[in-house]
């Protein structure tokens with residue numbers, strides 16, 4: 001049999017471990033990543049010439065980061081690595097790529113999508129102002145550029161990243177004005193039985209909060225965001241919120257990091273026509289996969305946070321499992337014990353994920369309370385009122401229908417940042433469950449594609 | 462180094478990199494080798510562009526190439542996604558769409 | 568179950584069906600509109616949005632003219648304008664041999680009341696400076712334009728409902744017959760609808776219904792491919808298209824007022840009528856981009872942010888099926904619009920309403936009669 005053509009999208013923890021597993025079996029995969037360097041989100045490498053140590057960059061994860069980068073470096077000449085290459089479309093067994101302004105296509109027998117996640121956002125009045133960033137953005141500014149997103153930063157939202165990034169800022173010498181968590185504290189206690197599935201991570205989380213408090217940083221839980229105030233030309237000036245006790249407070253700041261955990265980058269899976277399922281606990285859709293990462297489409301495999309937000313350690317396990325699934329489906333011998341062990345580990349991560357979701361819930365209810373003039377879709381500047389009009393005047397209940405009428409989700413980001421909130425706004429307005437509203441269908445290109453793009457003759461034959 | 466009060470971002474280390482000169486809307490600006498264009502610009506000014514739909518200035522949002530909020534222009538009309546474009550010496554950046562100067566043809 | 572009764576049942580809630588229902592109601596008929604999914608979700612909701620007359624099959628121009636007149640009155644008729652803009656439409660060519668074709672068309676179109684302005688390379692450059700050097704001539708239709716397909720059919724549907732049409736969405740008609748004086752349409756869930764008159768406006772699925780009356784048509788389905796750019800300052804007002812004999816050179820574009828440039832053309836993708844989906848083919852985008860750069864080079868720096876396709880029905884002679892059935896009295900058809908139906912929609916609705924109401928129409932539609940396929944159908948049956 002000819003050498004199987006295996007393509008991996010993503011050189012984060014999931015993609016790297018998948019590649020490593022394939023290489024160990026004598027296969028040379030193509031590894032595609034739009035980033036210039038490997039590492040993915042969490043183990044993002046800083047630019048050449050930066051000198052911060054692993055310890056200062058990755059904290060408690062320094063060892064893992066170093067191991068990941070070393071593993072990848074060791075793979076370099078045994079894989080076909082294509083950095084700065086975007087996978088923007090899929091047609092049957094062909095993946096369409098963009099590198100600079102050249103397009104090309106590669107044929108595959110098996111495709112492992114390890115595309116990672118982006119922040120999950122719930123709008124708040126004023127979140128379209130300059131100076132409001134996603135939680136991930138705040139972290140990237142620091143990790144990859146040694147900068148803070150502002151001189152005085154408020155961290156608002158929910159989820160573990162809220163505390164982690166605030167602590168990283170504080171440690172790096174940035175001024176953290178406050179940490180505002182929409183999740184009430186008691187949920188954390190309630191979720192302990194699940195969170196204990198990963199005691200080490202739980203302890204790290206507790207230590208973070210403690211460190212922040214010791215540093216004199218104000219932490220508020222159970223808050224309700226009211227508004228990010230400022231001026232159109234200047235951007236953010238203050239943030240207003242209601243405390244758990246119902247008191248309205250204002251804090252001066254010039255930047256806000258905003259985020260409610262993560263959502264998968266599942267466009268490629270969607271374009272490959274993979275099925276999706278609704279997860280009632282986190283109120284979002286995930287692509288369907290089996291325990292090892294097989295999607296509903298033969299030849300397409302899913303691994304890491306791009307399939308299910310289980311975190312970096314789990315992404316490594318999922319990447320290995322997906323590669324083993326590919327090998328086994330190609331008729332190679334795969335060690336059953338190894339698979340069983342990896343699956344067991346993944347189940348632990350899944351329990352922990354449920355705990356996190358329970359402790360830091362997605363604030364679905366906030367959508368119903370968004371003011372009529374609050375922008376929901378930042379790209380197209382569409383307000384909650386305009387979206388609701390598509391529902392109440394034009395009868396749109398399904399999200400793609402509401403998109404067609406209101407333009408919500410029609411902008412450059414393709415609904416990445418407004419899609420989940422828009423679904424909640426529609427559900428609340430129409431009085432239907434959010435799963436009935438559905439999800440925004442992905443449309444190629446996964447990211448904007450230049451008209452000047454010229455196609456390569458490559459067309460791997 | 463280039464700690465600029467009028468800028469939005471703040472540097473927290475990695476000082477001492479070599480400097481790169483570029484310009485924003487014709488004004489001279491300075492960044493460091495290894496800066497993304499977004500960071501270099503936001504060390505100098507408070508925004509990258511303004512929203513097409515009138516709700517004010519924008520300064521990027523995700524910093525990871527996902528939100529597409531940070532597109533700026535070069536003086537020759539190219540578009541650059543500032544958060545994923547490394548700063549290069551001599552870049553001439555515009556914060557306004559050059560097509561605004563196109564005639565309106567009906 | 569007792570069937571629901573009206574004067575007319577209209578099957579298919581695209582632009583044809585909603586417009587026909589709206590105009591039938593204005594003529595005092597009671598109407599039931601039956602739509603399998605949601606109104607205007609298929610071809611009518613995803614097309615390019617061209618409200619173009621020039622370049623059409625000449626005998627179709629009276630219908631297109633009638634439709635154009637309605638486009639200009641949408642606000643008054645429906646209370647909303649579906650973003651219709653009479654920005655003008657311009658067709659250019661690259662091949663000197665095509666100049667003659669354009670000129671001949673302009674000459675003949677005049678007889679149908681469509682005045683086109685011919686432009687040579689110089690006037691093209693002077694007036695529309697954005698064309699690439701290969702564009703050597705063109706013709707300009709000042710009163711054509713474009714509209715928002717996402718809004719048009721739903722606007723007709725809502726206006727129809729407001730004026731008393733019984734609109735049933737999520738109602739798929741699986742069988743239709745005329746057992747006695749009335750047609751009986753049966754929905755997938757068993758509901759029954761009945762009327763002495765039936766109009767089939769089921770787009771790509773029209774053939775499945777006409778077949779139930781033994782009037783099969785050789786319908787083919789394809790997915791024309793569309794794309795849209797990021798928003799730019801609103802500068803390119805007219806709709807632009809290429810006049811050519813070479814299929815891959817076909818490209819057309821329009822800028823919407825918010826600034827995005829919508830474009831389409833070139834190879835069509837597969838459409839799946841059974842699952843009601845058509846997919847944009849990534850491999851088809853490359854040629855479209857090449858053609859866009861050729862047509863308007865200054866767009867080379869812009870970014871495409873989305874591509875899509877839709878299910879359109881085509882007949883071998885590239886003109887629709889429109890008019891009364893050749894076999895069953897009280898039965899009418901308007902489907903199979905071969906990629907040109909958006910512009911025609913309001914006119915088709917108005918003409919079909921007139922035909923049903925009066926028994927005849929002032930607008931000639933004889934070339935579109937389903938009987939042109941009868942011979943072929945008989946042949947294929949006997950073969």
Ligand SMILES: Cc1cc2nc3c(=O)[nH]c(=O)nc-3n(C[C@H](O)[C@H](O)[C@H](O)COP(=O)(O)OP(=O)(O)OC[C@H]3O[C@@H](n4cnc5c(N)ncnc54)[C@H](O)[C@@H]3O)c2cc1C
Nearest residue numbers: 010012013014034040041087115116136304305311312315
């Ligand atoms: C901004 C951010 C910060 C985070 N910080 C932390 C943290 O501090 N601690 C923590 O435990 N977890 C963090 N997470 C979660 C963490 O990212 C994941 O658990 C882990 O990185 C998942 O690994 P992965 O391999 O699944 O995806 P990723 O590490 O995200 O890697 C995905 C890779 O795929 C590439 N890619 C995606 N789509 C395409 C495409 N279409 N074409 C080409 N390439 C593509 C991306 O460039 C990326 O390199 C963070 C997540 C985000 C989004």
Ligand SMILES: Cc1cc2nc3c(=O)[nH]c(=O)nc-3n(C[C@H](O)[C@H](O)[C@H](O)COP(=O)(O)OP(=O)(O)OC[C@H]3O[C@@H](n4cnc5c(N)ncnc54)[C@H](O)[C@@H]3O)c2cc1C
Nearest residue numbers: 579581583603611614615617740770877904907908909910
């Ligand atoms: C991508 C694309 C671009 C195009 N661009 C242009 C353009 O620029 N200009 C132009 O003039 N034309 C254009 N067209 C063509 C134009 O869109 C169509 O000709 C026109 O919309 C057809 O309208 P319709 O109502 O006949 O069909 P449709 O809009 O498809 O409506 C038919 C309806 O019937 C319903 N239906 C079918 N079967 C049943 C059943 N058994 N029971 C109940 N309901 C049923 C369907 O659900 C559907 O809603 C384009 C088409 C496409 C796909």
Ligand code: FES
Nearest residue numbers: 521522524529544
């Ligand atoms: S800031 Fe989001 S793409 Fe650059």
